[in-house]
Amino acid sequence: MTRQRLDAALVARGLARSRGAATELIRAGAVLVDGLLAHRPAQLVDADTRLELTHRPAGWVGRAAHKLLVAFEVFGAVDPAPWTVAGRHCLDVGACTGGFTQVMLERGAARVVALDVGHDQLAPTLRADPRVEEVSGVSIRGVEATALGGPF
Incomplete structure (x- = not known):
């Protein structure tokens, strides 16, 4: 089974605009991986891993x-x-x-x-x-x- 970095997976699944935005979401405590809080953008996830956002980011694309x-x-x-x-x-x-x-x-x-x-x-x-x-x-x-x- 193919694994990919969490930040890249968030982008691929349309949950983040970019890997940088995905990293910000992870650091803000807004990402759950199979129901558990994610801490590292480099965490490897499988294609069937459940990814969820606890909240959506504001309308601006970056800080x-x-x-x-x-x-x-x-x-x-x-x-x-x-x-x-x-x-x-x-x-x-x-x-x-x-x-x-x-x-x-x-x-x-x-x-x-x-x-x-x-x-x-x-x-x-x-x-x-x-x-x-x-x-x-x-x-x-x-x-x-x-x-x-x-x-x-």
């Missing part, structure tokens, strides 16, 4: 969204002009699951380039959004803005 929302609230209150992303072309460096990307889209960004050195981390909902260009496996070091469709 980064909460950080950016606070920045918009605090700094935007001081001077809103630089914090207006509506209609703009934006860059999310270190996108991971796409928390910053999601917030910028929610605030009206015309396009967001989501860049990360990792692979397959961007939430599927963002990957499917035509306003998002995913650039995986690339470090920002030495990258010219024009190579990413900039300026931003």
